[in-house]
Amino acid sequence: xxxxxxxxxxxxxxxxxxxxxxxxxxxxxxxxxxxxxxxxxxxxxxxxxxxxxxxxxxxxxxxxxxxxxxxxxxxxxxxxxxxxxxxxxxxxxxxxxxxxxxxxxxxxxxxxxxxxxxxxxxxxxxxxxxxxxxxxxxxxxxxxxxxxxxxxxxxxxxxxxxxxxxxxxxxxxxxxxxxxxxxxxxxxxxxxxxxxxxxxxxxxxxx
Numbered sequence: 001x002x003x004x005x006x007x008x009x010x011x012x013x014x015x016x017x018x019x020x021x022x023x024x025x026x027x028x029x030x031x032x033x034x035x036x037x038x039x040x041x042x043x044x045x046x047x048x049x050x051x052x053x054x055x056x057x058x059x060x061x062x063x064x065x066x067x068x069x070x071x072x073x074x075x076x077x078x079x080x081x082x083x084x085x086x087x088x089x090x091x092x093x094x095x096x097x098x099x100x101x102x103x104x105x106x107x108x109x110x111x112x113x114x115x116x117x118x119x120x121x122x123x124x125x126x127x128x129x130x131x132x133x134x135x136x137x138x139x140x141x142x143x144x145x146x147x148x149x150x151x152x153x154x155x156x157x158x159x160x161x162x163x164x165x166x167x168x169x170x171x172x173x174x175x176x177x178x179x180x181x182x183x184x185x186x187x188x189x190x191x192x193x194x195x196x197x198x199x200x201x202x203x204x205x206x207x
Contacts, residue, residue, distance in 0.1 A: 011075025028195035033059040044107040049096040050114030054080035061089040070094035097123035108137040116169045125183040129206045138204045143197040144171045
């Protein structure tokens, strides 16, 4: 799928994003906010990649010193900027696989429900390692779809391509955890939340 078409899809989808998440996965997201808040502190500078409309950003910014929330979709960032934000939260357009911030800029990086829709998620995780301070924290919740049969997955993706969307990675819960480890991280706490699809909440640190 051409990159410009994929960006266009996310821009169009921005107006519906919060409604859909809260309709199908509200309880899981509320639980996720709580889990994230437990490992953040008010002396931490945090980066959020693929922040979308800022749904998570607004629910965790009160627990950190600063939060730079980024997404590569102009439409998502435009929607996020319409919401009232505290002074320590800012939104900007960034590609998660090629971020403009200097090395070792952040104490923690959050990337939620994005790796499974990236054609090369390993590039985003390489950027995470570059951007984290030594011993920094990755928080990477992700939907998993390994419970869906291969035939149903292919049919579903074929339909979704017609509207400009594609999911690239059909991980089971265990596959996802193994993938994070394979990219040079030590996985700490992880658990599965009950959402529209199994939602793996995961914390890790670079080796």
